[in-house]
Amino acid sequence: MSGLGVPGRTAVACSTAAVVAFLALGYFGQPRAGLALGFGLALGGLNGLLAGGSADVLGSFRFFSLMRLGLLSAVAMAAGLLLDPALAWVIVGGVAVSQFVMSAIALRSVLRS
Secondary structure, X not given: OOOOHXXXXXHHHHHHXXXXXXXXXXXXXXXXXXXXXHHHHHXXXXXXXXXXXXXOOOOOHHHHHHHHHHHHHHHHHHHHHHHOHHHHHHHHHHHHHHHHHHHHHHHHHHHHO
């Protein structure tokens, strides 16, 4: 996994966490919450890959970052409202947790170099 870079390692870690969250919460009788958290984690992992791609695009990185985060937030809220409005915050929470995962992976990468 060392050759993937921070976005790739984030995507792998968040995808793995999404599967674990779904299975664990499903085991404890909360499959919808597991699906919501798993979707949020996977969506947040995708954010890292999109961020890496938008750095290569000509134009303002800040503009593309705001657009990307706005789109991901809208997708997270829409998915939450479709799945179960009471669980919409769980999807957004999964996206937030994935940002901490990406920060930790980036920090570890910086400290090791």
